[in-house]
Amino acid sequence: MQSNAGKAILSDPFSDHFEVGVNGGTLQVARAGPPPEASAAVVLAAHGVTASLMTWRSLARVLGDDVCLLAPDLRGRGHSAELPGPYGIAAHVTDLLGVLDATGVSSAVLVGHSMGAYVLARLAAEHPERARALVALDAGLPLPPVTDLEDTLEAAVANVIMRLSITFPSAARYLEGWRAHPAFADAWDEDIEAYARYDLALNGSVARCVCNPAAVRADTEELVSDPVTRTALERVQCPVYLLRAERGLFNEPDAALITAADLRAFAAAHPSVQIEAVPGVNHYTLVMGAGPGPRRVATAIEAATGTIRRMAG
Template identity: 45%
Template sequence: MTPSDTAPAGARPAPEPLPFEELRVPVPGGDLTVLRWAAPDPAAPTVLALHGITANALSWGPVARRLAGRATLVAPDLRGRAGSADLPGPYGIAVHADDAATVAEALGLHRPVLAGHSMGAFTAALAAVRHPQRFGRLLLVDGGAGFPAPTHLSPDELLTAVIGPAMNRLSMTFPDRASYRAFWQAHPAFARRWTPEVDAYIQRDLVGHEPQLRSSCRVEAVRADGTGLFGDDVLAAVHRLPAPATLVLAERGLLDEPQGLYDADRLASVLDGARVTVLHAPDTNHYTLLTGEEGAALIAGLLLDAAGQEAS
Protein backbone atom coordinates (compact mmCIF):
# COMPACT_ATOMS: atom_id res chain seq x y z
CA MET A 1 0.00 0.00 0.00
CA THR A 2 1.33 3.44 -0.90
CA PRO A 3 0.30 6.81 0.55
CA SER A 4 -2.02 7.50 -2.38
CA ASP A 5 -3.87 4.19 -1.94
CA THR A 6 -5.96 5.64 0.89
CA ALA A 7 -7.21 8.68 -1.07
CA PRO A 8 -10.92 8.58 -2.02
CA ALA A 9 -11.70 8.21 -5.71
CA GLY A 10 -11.74 11.60 -7.40
CA ALA A 11 -10.11 13.34 -4.46
CA ARG A 12 -7.46 15.98 -4.99
CA PRO A 13 -3.95 14.48 -4.55
CA ALA A 14 -2.51 15.14 -1.11
CA PRO A 15 0.27 17.77 -1.03
CA GLU A 16 3.88 16.62 -1.03
CA PRO A 17 6.11 17.52 1.94
CA LEU A 18 7.59 21.01 1.89
CA PRO A 19 11.40 21.13 1.58
CA PHE A 20 13.35 22.19 4.66
CA GLU A 21 16.88 22.92 5.87
CA GLU A 22 18.52 20.63 8.40
CA LEU A 23 20.72 22.43 10.92
CA ARG A 24 22.90 21.40 13.86
CA VAL A 25 22.80 23.37 17.11
CA PRO A 26 25.36 22.69 19.88
CA VAL A 27 23.74 21.74 23.19
CA PRO A 28 25.17 19.99 26.25
CA GLY A 29 26.41 16.58 25.12
CA GLY A 30 26.53 17.18 21.37
CA ASP A 31 24.47 18.66 18.54
CA LEU A 32 20.69 18.92 18.33
CA THR A 33 19.23 18.43 14.85
CA VAL A 34 16.87 21.25 13.90
CA LEU A 35 14.63 21.55 10.84
CA ARG A 36 13.85 24.98 9.42
CA TRP A 37 11.20 25.98 6.90
CA ALA A 38 12.37 29.52 6.13
CA ALA A 39 10.03 32.28 4.98
CA PRO A 40 11.22 34.24 1.90
CA ASP A 41 11.08 37.49 3.87
CA PRO A 42 13.81 37.63 6.55
CA ALA A 43 11.57 39.98 8.53
CA ALA A 44 8.77 37.40 8.76
CA PRO A 45 7.92 36.15 12.26
CA THR A 46 9.38 32.90 13.54
CA VAL A 47 7.78 29.94 15.30
CA LEU A 48 9.74 27.46 17.42
CA ALA A 49 7.75 24.22 17.52
CA LEU A 50 8.25 21.18 19.76
CA HIS A 51 7.01 17.66 18.97
CA GLY A 52 5.49 14.86 21.05
CA ILE A 53 7.06 12.12 23.12
CA THR A 54 7.77 9.55 20.36
CA ALA A 55 7.47 11.93 17.41
CA ASN A 56 10.03 14.01 15.49
CA ALA A 57 10.30 17.46 13.95
CA LEU A 58 8.56 16.44 10.70
CA SER A 59 5.28 16.15 12.58
CA TRP A 60 5.19 19.95 12.09
CA GLY A 61 5.64 19.68 8.30
CA PRO A 62 1.94 20.11 7.43
CA VAL A 63 1.75 23.23 9.62
CA ALA A 64 4.88 24.65 7.96
CA ARG A 65 3.24 24.18 4.55
CA ARG A 66 0.05 25.90 5.68
CA LEU A 67 2.05 28.86 6.97
CA ALA A 68 2.67 29.44 3.24
CA GLY A 69 5.87 31.42 3.71
CA ARG A 70 4.24 33.93 6.06
CA ALA A 71 6.40 32.77 8.97
CA THR A 72 9.57 30.74 9.44
CA LEU A 73 9.03 27.53 11.35
CA VAL A 74 11.91 25.99 13.32
CA ALA A 75 11.43 22.52 14.84
CA PRO A 76 14.09 20.46 16.63
CA ASP A 77 14.27 16.71 16.82
CA LEU A 78 14.20 16.55 20.60
CA ARG A 79 17.04 14.85 22.44
CA GLY A 80 16.80 11.06 22.03
CA ARG A 81 14.74 11.11 18.79
CA ALA A 82 15.39 10.99 15.02
CA GLY A 83 18.31 13.25 14.08
CA SER A 84 19.04 13.91 17.77
CA ALA A 85 18.82 10.24 18.84
CA ASP A 86 22.52 10.03 19.67
CA LEU A 87 22.43 12.90 22.16
CA PRO A 88 22.99 11.49 25.64
CA GLY A 89 20.98 12.12 28.76
CA PRO A 90 20.07 13.40 31.14
CA TYR A 91 16.62 13.58 29.57
CA GLY A 92 13.44 15.10 30.95
CA ILE A 93 11.06 17.97 30.27
CA ALA A 94 13.34 20.58 31.85
CA VAL A 95 16.27 19.45 29.68
CA HIS A 96 14.15 19.77 26.52
CA ALA A 97 12.94 23.19 27.68
CA ASP A 98 16.53 24.38 28.12
CA ASP A 99 17.51 22.87 24.74
CA ALA A 100 14.69 24.90 23.15
CA ALA A 101 16.07 28.08 24.70
CA THR A 102 19.54 27.17 23.40
CA VAL A 103 18.13 26.73 19.88
CA ALA A 104 16.43 30.13 20.04
CA GLU A 105 19.65 31.81 21.17
CA ALA A 106 21.92 29.96 18.72
CA LEU A 107 19.73 30.79 15.71
CA GLY A 108 19.23 34.40 16.78
CA LEU A 109 15.47 34.07 17.16
CA HIS A 110 13.97 37.18 18.75
CA ARG A 111 11.07 36.15 20.96
CA PRO A 112 9.67 33.54 18.58
CA VAL A 113 6.16 32.22 19.02
CA LEU A 114 6.60 29.03 21.04
CA ALA A 115 4.39 26.05 20.20
CA GLY A 116 4.27 22.48 21.38
CA HIS A 117 2.19 19.40 20.61
CA SER A 118 1.41 16.74 23.23
CA MET A 119 4.59 16.32 25.34
CA GLY A 120 5.97 19.26 23.40
CA ALA A 121 3.19 21.41 24.84
CA PHE A 122 4.30 20.58 28.40
CA THR A 123 7.87 21.34 27.34
CA ALA A 124 6.84 24.65 25.78
CA ALA A 125 4.98 25.71 28.93
CA LEU A 126 7.98 24.91 31.11
CA ALA A 127 10.34 26.64 28.65
CA ALA A 128 8.21 29.79 28.83
CA VAL A 129 8.44 29.69 32.64
CA ARG A 130 12.18 28.97 32.79
CA HIS A 131 13.13 31.41 30.00
CA PRO A 132 10.48 34.16 30.00
CA GLN A 133 12.62 36.68 28.09
CA ARG A 134 13.54 34.23 25.34
CA PHE A 135 10.08 33.45 23.91
CA GLY A 136 6.99 35.30 22.75
CA ARG A 137 3.40 34.07 22.67
CA LEU A 138 2.63 30.45 23.54
CA LEU A 139 0.40 27.94 21.71
CA LEU A 140 -0.29 24.60 23.38
CA VAL A 141 -1.60 21.87 21.06
CA ASP A 142 -3.50 19.06 22.81
CA GLY A 143 -1.25 19.08 25.83
CA GLY A 144 0.38 21.21 28.49
CA ALA A 145 -2.38 21.02 31.10
CA GLY A 146 -1.35 18.18 33.40
CA PHE A 147 -2.89 15.97 35.99
CA PRO A 148 -1.41 13.85 38.80
CA ALA A 149 -0.14 10.39 37.87
CA PRO A 150 -2.00 7.29 39.11
CA THR A 151 0.08 5.91 41.97
CA HIS A 152 -0.71 2.22 41.34
CA LEU A 153 1.07 2.00 37.96
CA SER A 154 4.74 1.35 37.22
CA PRO A 155 6.48 3.89 34.94
CA ASP A 156 6.18 1.59 31.89
CA GLU A 157 2.53 0.78 32.69
CA LEU A 158 1.84 4.48 33.02
CA LEU A 159 3.46 5.25 29.68
CA THR A 160 1.59 2.44 27.94
CA ALA A 161 -1.66 3.72 29.44
CA VAL A 162 -0.93 7.24 28.20
CA ILE A 163 0.53 6.68 24.73
CA GLY A 164 -0.49 3.09 23.98
CA PRO A 165 0.87 1.62 20.71
CA ALA A 166 3.42 4.44 20.42
CA MET A 167 5.21 2.95 23.46
CA ASN A 168 4.87 -0.64 22.30
CA ARG A 169 6.55 -0.01 18.97
CA LEU A 170 9.81 1.05 20.64
CA SER A 171 10.62 -2.62 21.29
CA MET A 172 9.59 -3.76 17.79
CA THR A 173 11.66 -4.32 14.65
CA PHE A 174 10.45 -4.07 11.05
CA PRO A 175 11.80 -5.90 7.98
CA ASP A 176 11.41 -2.89 5.66
CA ARG A 177 9.93 0.58 5.38
CA ALA A 178 6.74 -0.71 3.82
CA SER A 179 6.00 -2.76 6.93
CA TYR A 180 6.53 0.28 9.15
CA ARG A 181 4.15 2.24 6.94
CA ALA A 182 1.58 -0.55 7.22
CA PHE A 183 1.96 -0.54 11.02
CA TRP A 184 1.06 3.14 11.16
CA GLN A 185 -1.64 2.97 8.50
CA ALA A 186 -3.42 0.45 10.73
CA HIS A 187 -3.35 2.93 13.63
CA PRO A 188 -6.93 4.17 14.24
CA ALA A 189 -5.82 7.81 14.30
CA PHE A 190 -4.38 7.60 10.76
CA ALA A 191 -6.90 5.27 9.09
CA ARG A 192 -8.24 7.06 5.98
CA ARG A 193 -6.04 10.05 6.87
CA TRP A 194 -2.75 9.00 5.27
CA THR A 195 -0.79 11.56 3.24
CA PRO A 196 2.74 11.89 1.83
CA GLU A 197 3.48 14.32 4.69
CA VAL A 198 2.46 11.75 7.31
CA ASP A 199 4.54 9.15 5.49
CA ALA A 200 7.63 11.38 5.53
CA TYR A 201 7.10 12.08 9.23
CA ILE A 202 6.87 8.43 10.29
CA GLN A 203 9.69 7.30 7.99
CA ARG A 204 12.02 9.85 9.60
CA ASP A 205 11.70 7.82 12.77
CA LEU A 206 13.28 4.65 11.33
CA VAL A 207 16.93 3.73 11.93
CA GLY A 208 19.01 0.61 11.37
CA HIS A 209 19.14 -1.68 8.36
CA GLU A 210 16.72 -4.14 6.80
CA PRO A 211 15.48 -6.52 8.07
CA GLN A 212 16.08 -4.98 11.53
CA LEU A 213 14.67 -1.46 11.23
CA ARG A 214 13.47 0.12 14.46
CA SER A 215 12.27 3.39 15.92
CA SER A 216 14.95 5.99 16.56
CA CYS A 217 13.38 6.89 19.91
CA ARG A 218 15.59 5.91 22.82
CA VAL A 219 13.54 4.02 25.38
CA GLU A 220 15.41 5.60 28.28
CA ALA A 221 14.57 9.07 26.94
CA VAL A 222 10.89 8.24 26.54
CA ARG A 223 10.76 6.76 30.05
CA ALA A 224 12.41 9.80 31.61
CA ASP A 225 10.26 12.24 29.68
CA GLY A 226 7.04 10.32 30.24
CA THR A 227 7.43 10.08 33.99
CA GLY A 228 8.65 13.68 34.04
CA LEU A 229 5.31 14.84 32.67
CA PHE A 230 3.88 14.26 36.12
CA GLY A 231 6.54 16.23 38.00
CA ASP A 232 5.45 19.13 40.18
CA ASP A 233 7.33 21.73 38.12
CA VAL A 234 5.73 20.52 34.88
CA LEU A 235 2.24 20.34 36.39
CA ALA A 236 2.61 23.86 37.79
CA ALA A 237 4.01 25.46 34.62
CA VAL A 238 0.64 26.25 33.05
CA HIS A 239 -0.21 28.28 36.17
CA ARG A 240 3.09 30.20 36.14
CA LEU A 241 3.16 31.36 32.51
CA PRO A 242 4.63 34.84 32.05
CA ALA A 243 1.91 35.77 29.53
CA PRO A 244 -1.51 34.47 28.44
CA ALA A 245 -1.50 31.36 26.28
CA THR A 246 -3.86 29.48 23.98
CA LEU A 247 -4.63 25.77 24.31
CA VAL A 248 -6.29 24.10 21.33
CA LEU A 249 -7.81 20.67 21.93
CA ALA A 250 -8.61 17.86 19.52
CA GLU A 251 -12.15 16.56 19.62
CA ARG A 252 -10.98 12.94 19.68
CA GLY A 253 -8.21 10.98 21.44
CA LEU A 254 -4.93 9.25 20.57
CA LEU A 255 -6.72 6.21 19.13
CA ASP A 256 -9.44 8.33 17.50
CA GLU A 257 -11.77 7.48 20.37
CA PRO A 258 -14.69 9.91 20.90
CA GLN A 259 -13.30 11.33 24.16
CA GLY A 260 -10.29 13.59 23.72
CA LEU A 261 -7.43 13.83 26.21
CA TYR A 262 -9.34 16.20 28.48
CA ASP A 263 -12.95 15.99 29.54
CA ALA A 264 -14.67 19.17 30.66
CA ASP A 265 -14.38 18.49 34.39
CA ARG A 266 -10.70 17.58 34.26
CA LEU A 267 -9.92 20.59 32.09
CA ALA A 268 -11.72 22.95 34.45
CA SER A 269 -9.84 21.46 37.38
CA VAL A 270 -6.32 21.64 35.95
CA LEU A 271 -6.75 25.10 34.40
CA ASP A 272 -8.48 26.76 37.34
CA GLY A 273 -6.88 30.18 37.61
CA ALA A 274 -4.50 29.72 34.66
CA ARG A 275 -4.22 32.43 32.01
CA VAL A 276 -5.12 30.06 29.21
CA THR A 277 -7.76 30.44 26.50
CA VAL A 278 -9.16 27.09 25.39
CA LEU A 279 -10.24 26.39 21.81
CA HIS A 280 -11.76 23.18 20.48
CA ALA A 281 -10.95 21.71 17.06
CA PRO A 282 -13.87 19.67 15.70
CA ASP A 283 -13.30 16.55 13.59
CA THR A 284 -9.67 16.12 14.68
CA ASN A 285 -7.89 13.57 16.83
CA HIS A 286 -4.69 13.93 18.84
CA TYR A 287 -2.52 13.36 15.76
CA THR A 288 -4.56 14.91 12.94
CA LEU A 289 -4.87 18.17 14.86
CA LEU A 290 -1.25 18.60 13.75
CA THR A 291 -0.91 16.42 10.63
CA GLY A 292 -4.38 16.61 9.05
CA GLU A 293 -5.29 19.26 6.51
CA GLU A 294 -7.95 20.98 8.62
CA GLY A 295 -5.96 20.70 11.83
CA ALA A 296 -2.74 22.02 10.30
CA ALA A 297 -4.62 24.96 8.77
CA LEU A 298 -6.13 25.83 12.15
CA ILE A 299 -2.78 25.61 13.95
CA ALA A 300 -1.04 27.69 11.26
CA GLY A 301 -3.70 30.39 11.59
CA LEU A 302 -3.35 30.46 15.37
CA LEU A 303 0.43 30.75 15.09
CA LEU A 304 0.12 33.70 12.71
CA ASP A 305 -2.39 35.34 15.07
CA ALA A 306 0.05 34.83 17.95
CA ALA A 307 2.87 36.36 15.91
CA GLY A 308 0.71 39.37 15.12
CA GLN A 309 -0.17 39.83 18.79
CA GLU A 310 3.49 39.62 19.75
CA ALA A 311 4.42 42.28 17.17
CA SER A 312 1.65 44.69 18.22
Protein backbone atom coordinates (compact mmCIF):
# COMPACT_ATOMS: atom_id res chain seq x y z
CA MET A 1 0.00 0.00 0.00
CA GLN A 2 1.28 3.50 -0.79
CA SER A 3 0.40 6.88 0.66
CA ASN A 4 -0.31 9.88 -1.56
CA ALA A 5 3.28 10.96 -1.10
CA GLY A 6 4.52 7.63 -2.37
CA LYS A 7 5.75 6.48 1.01
CA ALA A 8 5.04 2.86 1.86
CA ILE A 9 2.42 2.35 4.58
CA LEU A 10 2.85 -0.77 6.64
CA SER A 11 -0.12 -3.10 6.84
CA ASP A 12 -1.34 -4.57 10.11
CA PRO A 13 0.56 -7.87 10.48
CA PHE A 14 -2.09 -9.28 12.83
CA SER A 15 -4.81 -11.05 10.89
CA ASP A 16 -7.04 -11.74 13.87
CA HIS A 17 -7.84 -10.27 17.29
CA PHE A 18 -9.87 -12.28 19.79
CA GLU A 19 -10.58 -12.63 23.48
CA VAL A 20 -9.84 -15.54 25.79
CA GLY A 21 -11.79 -16.05 28.98
CA VAL A 22 -9.59 -15.89 32.09
CA ASN A 23 -10.13 -15.30 35.78
CA GLY A 24 -12.07 -12.05 36.16
CA GLY A 25 -12.80 -11.36 32.48
CA THR A 26 -11.15 -11.71 29.09
CA LEU A 27 -7.61 -11.45 27.80
CA GLN A 28 -7.02 -9.72 24.46
CA VAL A 29 -4.97 -11.77 21.99
CA ALA A 30 -3.69 -10.99 18.49
CA ARG A 31 -2.69 -13.59 15.91
CA ALA A 32 -0.31 -13.30 12.99
CA GLY A 33 0.16 -16.04 10.43
CA PRO A 34 -2.10 -19.04 9.92
CA PRO A 35 -4.39 -20.48 12.60
CA PRO A 36 -2.60 -22.87 14.95
CA GLU A 37 -4.06 -25.98 13.34
CA ALA A 38 -2.81 -24.88 9.91
CA SER A 39 0.69 -23.82 10.97
CA ALA A 40 4.07 -25.51 11.00
CA ALA A 41 4.79 -24.06 14.44
CA VAL A 42 3.01 -21.98 17.08
CA VAL A 43 4.75 -19.16 18.94
CA LEU A 44 3.33 -17.73 22.17
CA ALA A 45 4.85 -14.32 22.92
CA ALA A 46 4.85 -12.37 26.20
CA HIS A 47 5.81 -8.69 26.38
CA GLY A 48 7.48 -6.55 29.06
CA VAL A 49 6.22 -5.03 32.28
CA THR A 50 4.64 -1.86 30.84
CA ALA A 51 4.30 -2.98 27.23
CA SER A 52 1.56 -4.62 25.14
CA LEU A 53 0.99 -7.11 22.34
CA MET A 54 2.02 -4.36 19.91
CA THR A 55 5.61 -5.10 20.93
CA TRP A 56 5.46 -7.93 18.39
CA ARG A 57 4.28 -6.09 15.23
CA SER A 58 7.76 -5.86 13.72
CA LEU A 59 8.55 -9.49 14.50
CA ALA A 60 5.24 -10.62 13.01
CA ARG A 61 6.30 -9.09 9.68
CA VAL A 62 9.47 -11.16 9.39
CA LEU A 63 8.33 -14.53 10.70
CA GLY A 64 7.78 -17.28 8.17
CA ASP A 65 4.34 -17.49 6.59
CA ASP A 66 3.84 -20.94 8.12
CA VAL A 67 4.35 -19.74 11.72
CA CYS A 68 1.39 -18.85 13.95
CA LEU A 69 2.21 -16.05 16.40
CA LEU A 70 -0.13 -15.65 19.39
CA ALA A 71 0.47 -12.35 21.17
CA PRO A 72 -1.67 -11.51 24.22
CA ASP A 73 -1.95 -8.29 26.18
CA LEU A 74 -0.88 -9.46 29.61
CA ARG A 75 -3.24 -8.86 32.53
CA GLY A 76 -3.30 -5.15 33.41
CA ARG A 77 -1.88 -3.98 30.06
CA GLY A 78 -3.20 -2.88 26.68
CA HIS A 79 -6.74 -4.05 26.02
CA SER A 80 -6.45 -6.39 29.02
CA ALA A 81 -5.84 -3.41 31.34
CA GLU A 82 -9.24 -3.68 33.04
CA LEU A 83 -8.69 -7.24 34.25
CA PRO A 84 -8.69 -7.34 38.05
CA GLY A 85 -6.18 -8.97 40.37
CA PRO A 86 -4.73 -11.02 41.71
CA TYR A 87 -1.73 -9.92 39.68
CA GLY A 88 1.78 -11.37 39.59
CA ILE A 89 3.82 -13.80 37.53
CA ALA A 90 1.80 -16.88 38.54
CA ALA A 91 -1.36 -15.13 37.31
CA HIS A 92 0.31 -14.47 33.94
CA VAL A 93 1.32 -18.13 33.68
CA THR A 94 -2.26 -19.21 34.32
CA ASP A 95 -3.58 -16.71 31.78
CA LEU A 96 -1.13 -17.87 29.10
CA LEU A 97 -2.00 -21.50 29.70
CA GLY A 98 -5.57 -20.37 29.10
CA VAL A 99 -4.54 -18.92 25.73
CA LEU A 100 -2.94 -22.22 24.71
CA ASP A 101 -5.99 -24.18 25.87
CA ALA A 102 -8.46 -21.86 24.13
CA THR A 103 -6.60 -22.12 20.82
CA GLY A 104 -6.13 -25.88 21.04
CA VAL A 105 -2.32 -25.66 21.25
CA SER A 106 -0.74 -28.49 23.23
CA SER A 107 2.72 -26.92 23.19
CA ALA A 108 4.41 -23.90 21.65
CA VAL A 109 7.68 -22.07 21.21
CA LEU A 110 7.65 -19.51 24.03
CA VAL A 111 9.13 -16.08 23.23
CA GLY A 112 9.46 -13.55 26.05
CA HIS A 113 10.85 -10.02 26.06
CA SER A 114 12.01 -8.38 29.30
CA MET A 115 9.55 -9.38 32.07
CA GLY A 116 7.90 -11.71 29.55
CA ALA A 117 11.06 -13.83 29.52
CA TYR A 118 10.62 -14.53 33.24
CA VAL A 119 6.91 -15.26 32.81
CA LEU A 120 7.56 -17.80 30.07
CA ALA A 121 10.60 -19.30 31.80
CA ARG A 122 8.32 -20.03 34.73
CA LEU A 123 5.64 -21.47 32.43
CA ALA A 124 8.24 -23.70 30.77
CA ALA A 125 9.66 -24.80 34.13
CA GLU A 126 6.31 -25.59 35.73
CA HIS A 127 4.56 -26.98 32.65
CA PRO A 128 7.32 -28.56 30.53
CA GLU A 129 4.81 -30.40 28.36
CA ARG A 130 3.58 -27.02 27.01
CA ALA A 131 7.02 -25.70 26.00
CA ARG A 132 8.75 -26.83 22.80
CA ALA A 133 11.47 -24.21 23.22
CA LEU A 134 12.07 -20.92 25.03
CA VAL A 135 13.44 -17.79 23.36
CA ALA A 136 14.40 -15.24 26.02
CA LEU A 137 14.97 -11.69 24.81
CA ASP A 138 17.26 -9.41 26.82
CA ALA A 139 16.13 -10.95 30.11
CA GLY A 140 15.51 -14.21 31.91
CA LEU A 141 18.92 -14.86 33.44
CA PRO A 142 18.65 -16.12 37.01
CA LEU A 143 18.81 -13.12 39.34
CA PRO A 144 20.79 -13.25 42.58
CA PRO A 145 18.99 -12.61 45.86
CA VAL A 146 18.98 -8.96 46.86
CA THR A 147 20.77 -7.89 50.03
CA ASP A 148 18.44 -5.00 50.88
CA LEU A 149 15.00 -6.06 49.71
CA GLU A 150 13.04 -2.99 50.81
CA ASP A 151 15.38 -0.47 49.16
CA THR A 152 15.56 -2.55 45.99
CA LEU A 153 11.79 -2.89 45.82
CA GLU A 154 11.27 0.82 46.38
CA ALA A 155 13.71 1.78 43.64
CA ALA A 156 12.45 -0.77 41.12
CA VAL A 157 8.77 0.00 41.62
CA ALA A 158 9.21 3.77 41.84
CA ASN A 159 11.04 3.96 38.51
CA VAL A 160 8.30 2.05 36.71
CA ILE A 161 5.27 3.63 38.39
CA MET A 162 6.68 7.14 37.93
CA ARG A 163 6.51 6.78 34.15
CA LEU A 164 2.92 5.58 34.32
CA SER A 165 1.93 8.60 36.43
CA ILE A 166 3.07 11.12 33.81
CA THR A 167 0.21 12.78 31.93
CA PHE A 168 0.24 14.82 28.74
CA PRO A 169 -2.08 17.63 27.58
CA SER A 170 -2.95 15.87 24.32
CA ALA A 171 -2.52 12.67 22.36
CA ALA A 172 -0.03 14.45 20.11
CA ARG A 173 2.12 15.43 23.08
CA TYR A 174 1.94 11.88 24.40
CA LEU A 175 3.32 10.57 21.10
CA GLU A 176 5.96 13.29 21.05
CA GLY A 177 7.11 12.07 24.44
CA TRP A 178 7.55 8.55 23.12
CA ARG A 179 9.24 9.76 19.93
CA ALA A 180 11.79 11.69 22.00
CA HIS A 181 12.73 8.55 23.94
CA PRO A 182 16.42 7.87 23.23
CA ALA A 183 15.68 4.24 22.39
CA PHE A 184 13.41 5.31 19.52
CA ALA A 185 14.93 8.60 18.36
CA ASP A 186 16.73 6.98 15.41
CA ALA A 187 14.38 4.03 14.95
CA TRP A 188 10.88 5.53 14.90
CA ASP A 189 8.60 3.96 12.32
CA GLU A 190 4.93 3.06 11.92
CA ASP A 191 5.19 -0.06 14.08
CA ILE A 192 6.72 1.88 16.96
CA GLU A 193 4.13 4.63 16.59
CA ALA A 194 1.37 2.00 16.61
CA TYR A 195 2.92 0.58 19.80
CA ALA A 196 2.80 4.03 21.43
CA ARG A 197 -0.75 4.81 20.27
CA TYR A 198 -2.11 1.47 21.46
CA ASP A 199 -1.41 2.25 25.13
CA LEU A 200 -2.83 5.77 24.92
CA ALA A 201 -5.73 6.50 27.26
CA LEU A 202 -7.57 9.83 26.94
CA ASN A 203 -9.63 11.48 29.66
CA GLY A 204 -10.87 14.65 28.04
CA SER A 205 -7.69 16.24 26.75
CA VAL A 206 -5.41 14.49 29.25
CA ALA A 207 -3.39 11.57 27.85
CA ARG A 208 -1.66 8.85 29.82
CA CYS A 209 -0.51 5.24 29.54
CA VAL A 210 -3.34 2.73 29.98
CA CYS A 211 -1.24 0.25 32.04
CA ASN A 212 -2.69 -0.63 35.43
CA PRO A 213 -0.19 0.58 38.08
CA ALA A 214 -1.32 -2.07 40.58
CA ALA A 215 -0.50 -4.84 38.09
CA VAL A 216 2.85 -3.30 37.23
CA ARG A 217 3.70 -2.90 40.90
CA ALA A 218 2.83 -6.52 41.76
CA ASP A 219 4.81 -7.92 38.84
CA THR A 220 7.85 -5.73 39.48
CA GLU A 221 7.93 -6.61 43.17
CA GLU A 222 7.70 -10.31 42.37
CA LEU A 223 10.52 -10.13 39.81
CA VAL A 224 12.75 -8.60 42.46
CA SER A 225 11.76 -10.66 45.49
CA ASP A 226 10.36 -14.06 44.47
CA PRO A 227 13.04 -16.79 44.20
CA VAL A 228 10.73 -19.08 42.19
CA THR A 229 10.43 -16.45 39.47
CA ARG A 230 14.01 -15.17 39.64
CA THR A 231 15.50 -18.63 39.11
CA ALA A 232 12.90 -20.19 36.79
CA LEU A 233 15.33 -20.49 33.88
CA GLU A 234 17.45 -22.91 35.90
CA ARG A 235 14.56 -25.39 35.83
CA VAL A 236 13.64 -25.15 32.14
CA GLN A 237 14.10 -28.46 30.34
CA CYS A 238 13.33 -27.50 26.74
CA PRO A 239 15.87 -25.95 24.33
CA VAL A 240 16.67 -22.35 25.30
CA TYR A 241 17.76 -19.47 23.06
CA LEU A 242 18.92 -16.22 24.64
CA LEU A 243 19.39 -12.96 22.75
CA ARG A 244 21.05 -9.97 24.43
CA ALA A 245 20.78 -6.37 23.21
CA GLU A 246 24.09 -4.58 22.98
CA ARG A 247 22.65 -1.29 24.26
CA GLY A 248 20.44 -0.34 27.21
CA LEU A 249 16.93 0.93 27.88
CA PHE A 250 17.87 4.44 26.78
CA ASN A 251 20.18 3.32 23.98
CA GLU A 252 23.24 3.72 26.17
CA PRO A 253 26.27 1.87 24.77
CA ASP A 254 27.52 0.81 28.20
CA ALA A 255 24.27 -0.01 30.03
CA ALA A 256 23.04 -3.28 28.54
CA LEU A 257 20.50 -4.97 30.80
CA ILE A 258 22.54 -8.16 30.59
CA THR A 259 26.18 -7.25 31.14
CA ALA A 260 28.89 -8.90 29.10
CA ALA A 261 30.33 -10.41 32.27
CA ASP A 262 26.98 -11.87 33.32
CA LEU A 263 26.48 -13.26 29.83
CA ARG A 264 29.88 -14.96 29.86
CA ALA A 265 29.25 -16.46 33.28
CA PHE A 266 25.83 -17.72 32.26
CA ALA A 267 27.18 -19.21 29.03
CA ALA A 268 29.94 -21.03 30.89
CA ALA A 269 27.44 -22.53 33.33
CA HIS A 270 24.84 -23.36 30.66
CA PRO A 271 26.67 -24.66 27.57
CA SER A 272 23.48 -26.05 26.03
CA VAL A 273 21.83 -22.61 25.79
CA GLN A 274 22.13 -20.96 22.38
CA ILE A 275 23.31 -17.40 23.06
CA GLU A 276 23.60 -14.42 20.73
CA ALA A 277 24.69 -10.87 21.54
CA VAL A 278 22.93 -8.69 18.96
CA PRO A 279 24.95 -5.59 18.00
CA GLY A 280 23.45 -2.24 17.11
CA VAL A 281 20.17 -2.64 19.02
CA ASN A 282 18.86 -1.55 22.39
CA HIS A 283 16.41 -3.22 24.75
CA TYR A 284 13.45 -2.05 22.66
CA THR A 285 14.80 -2.25 19.13
CA LEU A 286 15.86 -5.84 19.70
CA VAL A 287 12.18 -6.61 19.01
CA MET A 288 10.75 -3.43 17.47
CA GLY A 289 11.33 -1.30 14.38
CA ALA A 290 12.96 -1.83 11.02
CA GLY A 291 16.48 -2.50 12.29
CA PRO A 292 18.25 -5.87 12.53
CA GLY A 293 16.72 -6.88 15.89
CA PRO A 294 13.40 -8.43 14.82
CA ARG A 295 15.08 -10.45 12.07
CA ARG A 296 17.62 -11.84 14.54
CA VAL A 297 14.75 -12.82 16.83
CA ALA A 298 12.95 -14.43 13.88
CA THR A 299 16.10 -16.40 13.07
CA ALA A 300 16.25 -17.69 16.65
CA ILE A 301 12.61 -18.72 16.42
CA GLU A 302 13.30 -20.49 13.15
CA ALA A 303 16.14 -22.35 14.86
CA ALA A 304 13.78 -23.29 17.68
CA THR A 305 11.15 -24.60 15.31
CA GLY A 306 13.87 -26.46 13.41
CA THR A 307 14.80 -28.16 16.68
CA ILE A 308 11.18 -29.19 17.08
CA ARG A 309 11.06 -30.75 13.65
CA ARG A 310 14.33 -32.63 14.15
CA MET A 311 13.14 -33.91 17.51
CA ALA A 312 9.77 -34.85 16.06
CA GLY A 313 11.41 -36.68 13.18
